[in-house]
Amino acid sequence: MSRIRLRMASGILALVACGCAPALREPPSATELAGRPRHDRHQVDTLLGRAEAHYASWTLDSVRQASRTWLEAAAADPSRIEGWVGAARAAIWLAGHETDAPAREEAAESAVHSAQLCGEAATEEPLCAYWLAVALGVQARERRATALDALPRIVELLNRAGDGRPRLDHAGPDRVLALVLVRAPGWPTGPGDPDLGLTHARRAVELEPDYLPNQLCLAEALAAVGEKDESRRLLEHTTPLVQRRAASGDPQASEWLEEIHAADWVK
Numbered sequence: 197m198s199r200i201r202l203r204m205a206s207g208i209l210a211l212v213a214c215g216c217a218p219a220l221r222e223p224p225s226a227t228e229l230a231g232r233p234r235h236d237r238h239q240v241d242t243l244l245g246r247a248e249a250h251y252a253s254w255t256l257d258s259v260r261q262a263s264r265t266w267l268e269a270a271a272a273d274p275s276r277i278e279g280w281v282g283a284a285r286a287a288i289w290l291a292g293h294e295t296d297a298p299a300r301e302e303a304a305e306s307a308v309h310s311a312q313l314c315g316e317a318a319t320e321e322p323l324c325a326y327w328l329a330v331a332l333g334v335q336a337r338e339r340r341a342t343a344l345d346a347l348p349r350i351v352e353l354l355n356r357a358g359d360g361r362p363r364l365d366h367a368g369p370d371r372v373l374a375l376v377l378v379r380a381p382g383w384p385t386g387p388g389d390p391d392l393g394l395t396h397a398r399r400a401v402e403l404e405p406d407y408l409p410n411q412l413c414l415a416e417a418l419a420a421v422g423e424k425d426e427s428r429r430l431l432e433h434t435t436p437l438v439q440r441r442a443a444s445g446d447p448q449a450s451e452w453l454e455e456i457h458a459a460d461w462v463k
Contacts, residue, residue, distance in 0.1 A: 216341060216344045216345060217339065217341035217342045217345065218342065218345050219308075219332050219335065219336065219342040219343075219345040219346035219349055220308070220312070220332070220345075220349065223308075223309045223312040223313055223316075224309055226270065226271065226274040226313055227271070229267065229270075229306070229309050229310065229313065230267040230268070230270045230271035230274070230279070230283075231267065231268075231271050232271065233271045233272050234268055234271065234272070235268060235269075235271075235272040236272060237272055237273045239272060240269050240272050240273050240276060240278075240279070243265055243266075243268050243269035243272065243279070244266070244269050244278050244279065244282065246265050247262045247263075247265035247266040247269065247279075247282050247286075248262070248282070250262035250265060251282070251285070251286060251289075254289075254447045254448075256290070256293060256294070259286050259289050259290055259293070260286075260290065262282070262286045263282075263283055263286035263287060263290065263306075266278075266279045266280075266282030266283040266286060267279065267283050267310075269282070270283060270310075270313070274313070274317060275317050276317070277314045277317050277318050277321055277323065277324060280310045280311065280313050280314035280317060280324070281310075281311075281314055281323050281324070281327055283306070283307075283310040284307045284308075284310040284311040284314065284327040284328075284330075284331055285307075285327065287303045287304070287306040287307035287310060287331070288303075288304075288307045288327070288330055288331055288334050290303040291303040291304040291307060291334045291335075291337075291338060292334070297338075300338050301335075301338040301339060304331065304334045304335040304337070304338045304339070305335060307327075307330075307331035307334060307335070308328065308331040308332060308335050310327075310331070311324060311327045311328035311331045312328060314327065314328070315328060320360070321360075322356065322357040322358075322359075322360030322361040322364060322369075323357075323361070323364060325353045325354075325356045325357040325360070326353070326354065326357035326361075326364060326365065326368060326369055326372075328353055329349075329350045329353035329354045329357065329372065330368075330372065332346045332349055332350050332353070333346065333350055333372075333376075344385075344386070347376070347380055347386050347387055348387060350376060351373065351376060351377075351387050354369045354372055354373040354376070355369075355373065357369040358370055358373065362399075362403055363403055363404065366404045366407040366409070366410065367399070367400040367401075367403035367404040367407065367410055370396040370397070370399045370400035370403065371396075371397070371400040371409060371410050371413050373393075373396045374393045374394070374395075374396035374397035374400060374413050374414075374417055375393070375397075375413055375416070375417075376393070377389045377390065377392050377393030377396065378390050378393035378394075378397075378416060378417050378420045390417065390420040390421045391421055393417050393420065394414075394417040394418065394420070394421050396417075397410075397413045397414040397416075397417035397418075398414060398417075400413060400414070401413075401414050408434060408437055408438055408441070408449070408452065409452060411430060411433075411434040412431075412434060412438075412452065412455075412456065414430060415427045415428075415430040415431045415434065416459070416461050418430065419461045419462075420461065427461075431456075431462065435453075435456060438452050438453050438456065439453060
């Protein structure tokens with residue numbers, strides 16, 4: 197599975213609601229979202245491999261092509277979740293990279309719908325819950341009016357995903373939940389709870405200590421509860437590792453580095 201970027205994980209966090217709109221609506225049918233089948237079920241694995249190859253290039257054109265190919269796989273066999281999961285991942289990436297605001301909003305909505313159809317195909321699958329949580333957060337970033345309704349749903353979905361597959365996406369359920377709890381408004385407006393966020397951040401590091409966004413998440417959670425010195429020491433250890441990855445040409449690491457430089461909690 198492709199790794200979600202730190203900004204995508206934290207993109208569901210800086211949510212200050214402006215009004216209130218429902219985060220979830222009835223999704224389109226599989227045919228409405230993915231189109232009529234152009235391939236038979238025996239070709240799904242080939243399509244999935246082709247989509248992964250496009251996605252790995254991390255350019256707008258290649259990820260758009262990956263999105264189309266994952267939807268073709270979903271159309272060929274809507275009962276398999278891989279196409280829906282891939283389409284959600286690609287749409288989430290596009291929602292963070294498209295330069296045009298309507299295109300970002302369209303991608304965010306597509307991510308939510310793809311994840312919803314994943315859940316319809318496999319109601320208990322943690323992957324579907326996880327990517328729906330992230331998609332709802334991205335949608336809330338693009339359509340802030342959905343944030344109030346989205347936040348409790350996001351927390352519930354991440355808890356469900358973590359219970360079922362805690363290591364998916366490099367401990368993504370705990371990492372993303374930690375960031376939500378650290379950055380979301382607290383009661384009565386939202387579910388924010390920095391102390392509980394720190395617990396989830398520590399768990400993410402315990403599960404996947406070598407995944408650098410988990411270390412950065414822990415540094416932010418420590419800062420949020422006032423452990424500034426420990427946060428600073430962790431950041432001083434982790435930032436050079438991110439810099440080396442970025443210097444080697446890793447596009448994800450370059451974006452993690454940009455986010456470190458832009459983060460208010462670092463200052």
